[in-house]
Structures are given as structure tokens and as C-alpha cells.
Amino acid sequence: MNKISTKLAAAFFIVVFIMELFLMTYLHQNMIHTRVNEEFSRLLSNGTNHRDVLVENYSNTTIEHIVMMEENVDREVMITNNRGEIINRSSDSVLEEFHTLIMNLENTEDSIVVSDWRNSPYIVSAHPYHVNDGTSGYVVMFQSTASINQMVKSENMHFVISGVTGIIVLFIVYAVLSKILTRPLLRMKEATEKISKGDFNVSLPYLGKDELGDLSSSIQKLAKDLAHLKNERNEFLASISHELSTPLTYLIGYSKVAMRKGLTEEERAHYLEIIAEESERMRELVKNLLDLARMDETTFTVSKEHFFARSFFENVCKLVIPSYEIKNIKLNLICDEDLQVYADPVRLEQIILNLLDNALKYSNQHSEVSLKAQKSKNKTIISVIDNGIGIPLDEIEFIFEKLYRVEKSRSRLFGGSGIGLAVVKELVEAHSGTIEVKSKLGEGSEFRITI
Ligand SMILES: Nc1ncnc2c1ncn2[C@@H]1O[C@H](COP(=O)(O)OP(=O)(O)OP(=O)(O)O)[C@@H](O)[C@H]1O
Ligand SMILES: [Mg+2]
Structure with a gap:
């Protein structure tokens, strides 16, 4: 985990992955909920239609018609009387499981009475009818949940495919990002290492005007400034030694001359005077240099x-x-x-x-x-x-x-x-x-x- 690209990728991955997971779950739930509700509404509206036709024209022929209409689809219908007995039905297959439910129907409005589409083989709606002559009962509709489950399965499949595609895209983005980000960073790292070893001859490519670009040009400028400083220091040292060696040559020369035997008192005084003057000049120079050195220190302050x-x-x-x-x-x-x-x-x-x-x-x-x-x-x-x-x-x-x-x-x-x-x-x-x-x-x- 030392590489910045790995750290970035991990952070990027976790954030985008959590976001994707959250959004996908939300979308998945929402879609399934909508589709199941559509099935519920369709079942209810079919049942209501049958019940309305039955109430308007209650007869055995009508009942047979209704049953016939539901025979070749994945729905079933049952019509009961007020004692809970089945008058007619489109198929026997559902009878076993829902017998008690049909016997004990109590709802006064059209409603879904079995909605558990995940576990039950059918969702069921019950529609009460009352005919003018006092006859009453229920039109009970059954919708096989196989198609719903099939639909959910295929939705899940789609979500898995898009999830996997998302992760692959994420990987590609990571690879590109880490290349774009880390390559210039690595080059800058190499450049700074070179500078720290005293080699100021670094060249970094132009990286534009963003933060990385600023950093790169700062490093380039730093290298240039350091090279200039090094150069200046060398020149400065060369100048100082030259500056100090001139009066020293005089001092040595004149002191040797002053030491010669046979000089008059006046001549000796003259040479000593020159020595004193040159020493004074040297002292002044050293004092100025010291002043300058002190000023270069950051601690130098003025009290205004x-x-x-x-x-x-x-x-x-x-x-x-x-x-x-x-x-x-x-x-x-x-x-x-x-x-x-x-x-x-x-x-x-x-x-x-x-x-x-x-x-x-x-x-x-x-x-x-x-x-x-x-x-x-x-x-x-x-x-x-x-x-x-x-x-x-x-x-x-x-x-x-x-x-x-x-x-x-x-x-x-x-x-x-x-x-x-x-x-x-x-x-x-x-x-x-x-x-x-x-x-x-x-x-x-x-x-x-x-x-
Ligand atoms: N008023 C001026 N007229 C003409 N030349 C000047 C003037 N002031 C400075 N200069 C030039 O600038 C150079 C740098 O000046 P600076 O005061 O730094 O050094 P310096 O006078 O030679 O020595 P120091 O001041 O250290 O005794 C001088 O050598 C001189 O040639
Ligand atoms: Mg001067």
C-alpha cells in the first residue's frame, strides 16, 4: 500500500463500489416493486370486469363464459356462492391449496388476498358480487407467480451483467487514472532525488496549468535556482579569496621590505604605514562580508x-x-x-x-x-x-x-x-x-x- 496509485485506487474503488451497490439495489427494488404492482392491478381489473358482467347479467351462461375466457391464459377464475361453494372454475389445479381461503372470504371490496408472489404459486384477488335477487358470492382470480418469478430472474440477470460491466469499467478508469496521475508524480520524485544528490540538471515535461503542472514547474524552478545559487556561491568564494589575497600580498611584501636591514627610520615608517593602511582595508572588507553574511540569515530583523x-x-x-x-x-x-x-x-x-x-x-x-x-x-x-x-x-x-x-x-x-x-x-x-x-x-x- 505504499504506492499512491494503489491508495488512490483503493479509495476510488470503495467509494464507487458502495455508490454502485446502493444505486443498483435501489433501482432493482423499485423496478420489481413496480412490475409486481402492475401484475396486481391487471389481476384486479380483470376480476372487477368479470364481476361487473356477472352482476349485470347473472346466469349460468355468463358464468360459463367467464370461466371460458380464462381457460387458455396463465390465470384461473373461480365463482363461488354465498355459502363458499364453488359454482364454476376454469381449472381444478388451484383448488387443493386455496380451498380454505375460498371458503372463508370476507372482504367487501375488490382486493388482493394472497400477495406473497415469492412463496405462493399464485397471487389471488377476490371480488364480491351481489345480484338484485339476493344471490351473492365471489369472483376469485388466480395469477400464476411463475411469470413474475421469471421476470424477476431475468431482471436479476440484467443487474448482475450491468454490475460486472460497471466493475470492469471501474478497473479501466483506475488504470487510466493511475497512469495519468502517477507517471508525472514518479518523474517528479526522480527529479527531486536527483536534486537532493546535487544534480540540478532536471527536465520535467509541461503538465498544464493544474496542481500537478504547478508542482512540476516549481520543482523545475527550484532546480534552476539551486544551480544559480551554487554557481553564485562558487563565484562569491572565488571573489573573496581573490579580494583577500590582494591586500595579503601587499602585507607580506611590505613587511619583508620593512624588515630589511639598513633602512632609514623614515623609510621603515613609510612601509609600516602602508601595512597599517592595507590591514585597515582588509578589516573593513571582512567587516562588510560579515555584515552581508549576517543579513543572509533569516533571523536578521530591523526595528523601525x-x-x-x-x-x-x-x-x-x-x-x-x-x-x-x-x-x-x-x-x-x-x-x-x-x-x-x-x-x-x-x-x-x-x-x-x-x-x-x-x-x-x-x-x-x-x-x-x-x-x-x-x-x-x-x-x-x-x-x-x-x-x-x-x-x-x-x-x-x-x-x-x-x-x-x-x-x-x-x-x-x-x-x-x-x-x-x-x-x-x-x-x-x-x-x-x-x-x-x-x-x-x-x-x-x-x-x-x-x-
Ligand atoms: N554613484 C555611482 N556612480 C557611478 N558608479 C557607481 C555609483 N555607485 C555604484 N557604482 C558602481 O557600482 C559598483 C558597485 O558599488 P558598490 O558600492 O557595491 O561597491 P564599491 O563602491 O565598489 O565597493 P564598497 O562599497 O564595497 O567599498 C561600483 O564598483 C561602481 O562601479
Ligand atoms: Mg560602495
Whole structure:
């Protein structure tokens, strides 16, 4: 009972079988009841006709006529007088069995007096008659039950045939159903087993738009995503090792140089300074990587609060102003006094610092950078706009990827590691916000956050 098809078939079989049994029994009973009632009515109406003719024209000739009429059919008739004696009858064969019944008839209306068609050889109806001269008695009709039993037998036969046909059809339906249902399920099972073994190269056929189709395309998508993730992880690890090995090479090189004998105090200090700077850069890189790793964990949460944006942004600007001044870049803050934001202030500061750092890094001397905040419905739009070197159109979609930098030559020039925007994106998404970029090579960029 492990196969889903067996379970389905068993359930399907039991339900349909019970339904079929119930319906067939109901139909069978109903049909037989109707047919037997028809026989009863026919017998009653024949008896009533004979009785009416007898009452209208009571004579021996009439009685003989009535008896004659029933002689060659599977019915018998008897006519009795008021003492229960038989005046005439169509056959002697029924007399033995029903003698006492005929002697003791008491019904005043036409009725069936023996209705047990299953056990009795005849069903019997009795029709009382009263003639004007005081003569009375019964017209008693007998209908052989052999024909009824024959009819029931043939009905039963029909029902058995249709029942067996029903079961055969049920089997065929089960076979087709289990094929349609289980084949794709088995293929999906194989596909998931393949995925769990690390082989993401699975191909499942298109199964339409029902639940099975959805499941199949979800598995296909899962395999694709996992393959992408695996690829991304490998690339990420390769980038990290490369990223870390560059400053390490410097560190090793400069420390060896600094250890050389015969260096002046100044030269040694210069090399040590380079070592300190490179170590600092490495520390920064490792810190950013750790931040990013922590953000990938599902436990990462932000604690949002309402606060005034203007004073918050002024404080952030204060942190970057010295480096902006060195490069002679003007930083404008455009934000209403009463504007309120709903965000995690620590995380938002991290976001803005990263964007301002980029704007500074990728702008030429004597240009301008604007930090703008405004309300839109119940959201806040924060933009960092620069007129720096811009990003090539075909690279925009990649800049949020971890360790991605536009042109490797740029990073040598500006010293970035390609983590900043990945961190920004994770932080914005943790706020359930969005980030968009508009940029034109050589004209400038705008990073717009909606939270
Ligand atoms: N304002 C901008 N103008 C032009 N290019 C930009 C701007 N902001 C980002 N970029 C490009 O996008 C790339 C990714 O930016 P990101 O902030 O992630 O990395 P980074 O600045 O190189 O290094 P990090 O921020 O980790 O020190 C950068 O290398 C840069 O080429
Ligand atoms: Mg950056």
C-alpha cells in the first residue's frame, strides 16, 4: 500500500463500489416493486370486469363464459356462492391449496388476498358480487407467480451483467487514472532525488496549468535556482579569496621590505604605514562580508521607529562632509523640517553612508551631490543624486550583486570591493522597501529608495 496509485485506487474503488451497490439495489427494488404492482392491478381489473358482467347479467351462461375466457391464459377464475361453494372454475389445479381461503372470504371490496408472489404459486384477488335477487358470492382470480418469478430472474440477470460491466469499467478508469496521475508524480520524485544528490540538471515535461503542472514547474524552478545559487556561491568564494589575497600580498611584501636591514627610520615608517593602511582595508572588507553574511540569515530583523528626517540626515552628512571637502564636492540636503520617516535609524544611516560614499567616490572634483527626502503617500522617497561618472546601461542590473564592480580598473582607481550596494539592497529589503537606479554614463546617477 505504499504506492499512491494503489491508495488512490483503493479509495476510488470503495467509494464507487458502495455508490454502485446502493444505486443498483435501489433501482432493482423499485423496478420489481413496480412490475409486481402492475401484475396486481391487471389481476384486479380483470376480476372487477368479470364481476361487473356477472352482476349485470347473472346466469349460468355468463358464468360459463367467464370461466371460458380464462381457460387458455396463465390465470384461473373461480365463482363461488354465498355459502363458499364453488359454482364454476376454469381449472381444478388451484383448488387443493386455496380451498380454505375460498371458503372463508370476507372482504367487501375488490382486493388482493394472497400477495406473497415469492412463496405462493399464485397471487389471488377476490371480488364480491351481489345480484338484485339476493344471490351473492365471489369472483376469485388466480395469477400464476411463475411469470413474475421469471421476470424477476431475468431482471436479476440484467443487474448482475450491468454490475460486472460497471466493475470492469471501474478497473479501466483506475488504470487510466493511475497512469495519468502517477507517471508525472514518479518523474517528479526522480527529479527531486536527483536534486537532493546535487544534480540540478532536471527536465520535467509541461503538465498544464493544474496542481500537478504547478508542482512540476516549481520543482523545475527550484532546480534552476539551486544551480544559480551554487554557481553564485562558487563565484562569491572565488571573489573573496581573490579580494583577500590582494591586500595579503601587499602585507607580506611590505613587511619583508620593512624588515630589511639598513633602512632609514623614515623609510621603515613609510612601509609600516602602508601595512597599517592595507590591514585597515582588509578589516573593513571582512567587516562588510560579515555584515552581508549576517543579513543572509533569516533571523536578521530591523526595528523601525518614527523620527524626524531632517536632523537625522544632517548628522549623517556631518560624518561625510570632511571627505567631501577634500574632493571639493558640494553636498546639498533637501528635506522638509517636519518630514517624518519610519525606519530603523541605525540601518538607514548605514544605507545613506554607503550611497554617499559611492556618490563621492564616483564623482569628479568640484561637482555636486544631493541628498533628497520627500513624502509620497505613506512612504518616504530618499534619493542620492550625483553628476559623477555614471554606470554603463548594461551593467546597472548587476551592481547590487555581491562583489560586483563596474570595470575592474575602476576599483583599482577608487578602491571599492563591490559590497556596499549589496548591503544597501539587503537593508532596504529588510525594511520592505525598494531601491531603483537611474544612471547615464558620464552624466551622473540617482539612487532612489522607497521605504
Ligand atoms: N554613484 C555611482 N556612480 C557611478 N558608479 C557607481 C555609483 N555607485 C555604484 N557604482 C558602481 O557600482 C559598483 C558597485 O558599488 P558598490 O558600492 O557595491 O561597491 P564599491 O563602491 O565598489 O565597493 P564598497 O562599497 O564595497 O567599498 C561600483 O564598483 C561602481 O562601479
Ligand atoms: Mg560602495
